[in-house]
Amino acid sequence: DTAVSQTPKYLVTQMGNDKSIKCEQNLGHDTMYWYKQDSKKFLKIMFSYNNKELIINETVPNRFSPKSPDKAHLNLHINSLELGDSAVYFCASSQGRNSPLHFGNGTRLTVT
Amino acid sequence: AQRVTQPEKLLSVFKGAPVELKCNYSYSGSPELFWYVQYSRQRLQLLLRHISRESIKGFTADLNKGETSFHLKKPFAQEEDSAMYYCALRAYSGGGADGLTFGKGTHLIIQP
Known part of the structure; x- marks a missing residue:
């Protein structure tokens, strides 16, 4: 009955990879x-995102792309991961x- | 643009002592202010919002528009209060949903 759930909880990956976090x-x-x-x-x-529409997009590299298939989901896709991510x-x-x-609960991303 | 300042990065007090976590804000409009708490490696949880004017876990916070402050107070600290505390401001624009602007957080440590 978790209200806001994210997966995965931990994500360890190498530089240059593409990964997604689901919410x-x-x-x-x-x-x-x-x-x-x-x-x-x-x-x-x-x-x-408000009702699947992007409302706020702070100064974030283009490698980060949110996707909202419906208003209950907002996934985050990250291309070409860097150490600073x-x-x-x-x-x-x-x-x-x-x-x-x-x-x-958060997703701890570690880029090696 | 709005700004939230928490001047203390770390605050350590003894159990039973009073606690005050400082928060100052900068915003030209009428703000909505919150305190969030994050226990070790857990999600952020709402502790207080100024419009509710309630006391949660013994904590209170009063919005002082003259001093642009929203300090969090508790008369007698308990060991389970040890956590990161974030002050946050919601600004209103005409665009719809607005996220929260967070301060940098204060790590509160209660010593036995």
């Missing part, structure tokens, strides 16, 4: 987000602008 929410929320938490624990928004990626959801964000 699903069963809260009926219409807005989903991806946040990156770096090694210093700093959280920064990457993308926001190593971080914990959190998915979150909310009901528009009036509710708090609910976060997933």
Whole structure:
């Protein structure tokens, strides 16, 4: 009955590979987000989708491409992984602008 | 653009002592402010939102618009309060869903 679930929990891969992180929410929320938490624990928004439409796209390399097949899912695909991509990626959801964000457990990505 | 500042990267207090985690914000509009907590290797969880004016786990936070602050307080710290605490601001724009802007976090350590 997890509200926001991400898979995988851990992802270890080599530089240059392409990988995806999946996120699903069963809260009926219409807005989903991806946040990156770096090694210093700093959280920064990457993308926001509202009803499958891209709303926020912060300064993120083009190698990162979010995909929202429906409003319950927001997947993150990363091409040509680099060492600096190593971080914990959190998915979150909310009901528009009036509710708090609910976060997933995070995906710890390690690029070697 | 909005900004959230948490001046203390690390705060250590003894069990039973009062705790105050500082948060200041910069935003030209009327903000909505939150405190999120992240226990070791867990997801971020909502602790408080200023519009609720509630006390969760003994924590309270009051929005002071004059000082642009939203400090988190607890009169008597407990060991289980040890965690990372993030202050966050939601800004409103005409574009629809807005993500949260997070401060850099304060690592709270409660010593026995």
